[in-house]
Amino acid sequence: MSNILEKIVADKQLEVAQKKQAIPVETYKDYPNYKLERRSLKASLLKEGSTGIIAEYKRKSPSKGIINATAQVEDVVKAYSKAAAGISVLTDEKYFGGTNDDLIAARKVATVPLLRKEFIVDEYQIHEARAIGADLILLIAACLTPEQVKHFASVAKQLELEVLLEIHDETELVHICDEVDFVGVNNRNLKTFSVDINTSLRLFDSIPADKPAIAESGISNTDAILTLREAGFKGFLIGENFMKENDPSFAFASFVESLQSSVKNE
Numbered sequence: 001m002s003n004i005l006e007k008i009v010a011d012k013q014l015e016v017a018q019k020k021q022a023i024p025v026e027t028y029k030d031y032p033n034y035k036l037e038r039r040s041l042k043a044s045l046l047k048e049g050s051t052g053i054i055a056e057y058k059r060k061s062p063s064k065g066i067i068n069a070t071a072q073v074e075d076v077v078k079a080y081s082k083a084a085a086g087i088s089v090l091t092d093e094k095y096f097g098g099t100n101d102d103l104i105a106a107r108k109v110a111t112v113p114l115l116r117k118e119f120i121v122d123e124y125q126i127h128e129a130r131a132i133g134a135d136l137i138l139l140i141a142a143c144l145t146p147e148q149v150k151h152f153a154s155v156a157k158q159l160e161l162e163v164l165l166e167i168h169d170e171t172e173l174v175h176i177c178d179e180v181d182f183v184g185v186n187n188r189n190l191k192t193f194s195v196d197i198n199t200s201l202r203l204f205d206s207i208p209a210d211k212p213a214i215a216e217s218g219i220s221n222t223d224a225i226l227t228l229r230e231a232g233f234k235g236f237l238i239g240e241n242f243m244k245e246n247d248p249s250f251a252f253a254s255f256v257e258s259l260q261s262s263v264k265n266e
């Protein structure tokens with residue numbers, strides 16, 4: 001595990017232990033969003049004409065510090081909903097400046113599936129994800145054993161949540177199991193924070209054909225999407241490229257317009 005992941009995971013374990021005392025897991029069934037019907041990212045990604053973009057609401061990050069301290073979650077999520085296949089909302093507060101309330105607010109206005117972007121280290125957080133209104137969860141291979149991935153993914157399935165498994169390199173391919181719906185390749189090296197979409201391109205052939213592949217991080221132009229799409233990727237997780245602008249909604253809309261016109265001219 002990289003140093004940053006080790007720190008995040010250690011903090012998360014502590015946070016979850018405290019939360020379990022404060023909010024018993026059984027109480028999550030009473031949350032209004034627990035009862036909502038779930039949306040499928042798989043259906044949305046595979047829909048004819050999908051942009052494949054999973055647009056992320058991200059205030060800050062370990063690699064960049066503050067990215068956007070003013071954009072309101074409802075405004076951004078409403079704009080993303082117009083053309084994204086899905087929306088990712090970070091709920092980690094310490095490192096990413098997110099909260100569960102961001103996801104709850106996003107659920108009120110989103111019309112596409114919502115990914116709870118969180119460092120899941122305990123099945124408690126999967127029940128919490130459903131309670132706040134997520135449609136899918138992220139499992140990060142670098143923080144979990146293959147057995148934990150299998151177990152957490154089956155808990156998610158019981159709760160009707162889809163599962164995105166994230167890998168960073170070849171050594172993490174062993175974490176792929178039947179219970180995960182998508183395999184994401186994160187292009188960010190967590191030791192150096194450098195991003196390189198060649199990581200996705202290199203790993204694509206090792207991803208089982210029945211799991212839509214999602215390229216994550218460091219996507220900053222439409223050419224990258226065209227290259228990744230050509231290689232076979234169905235999804236493109238993009239955060240900073242939109243959130244670094246004063247108006248992420250406008251940045252997203254312009255990006256989509258440029259993507260659609262390059263597709264027409266192909």
Ligand SMILES: O=C(O)c1ccccc1NCC(=O)[C@H](O)[C@H](O)COP(=O)(O)O
Nearest residue numbers: 061062063216217218219237238239240
């Ligand atoms: O973004 C970071 O600095 C980071 C550091 C350590 C662990 C995870 C991190 N990012 C999480 C993500 O996966 C990204 O937010 C997501 O893929 C979007 O990436 P980007 O488009 O580069 O903002």
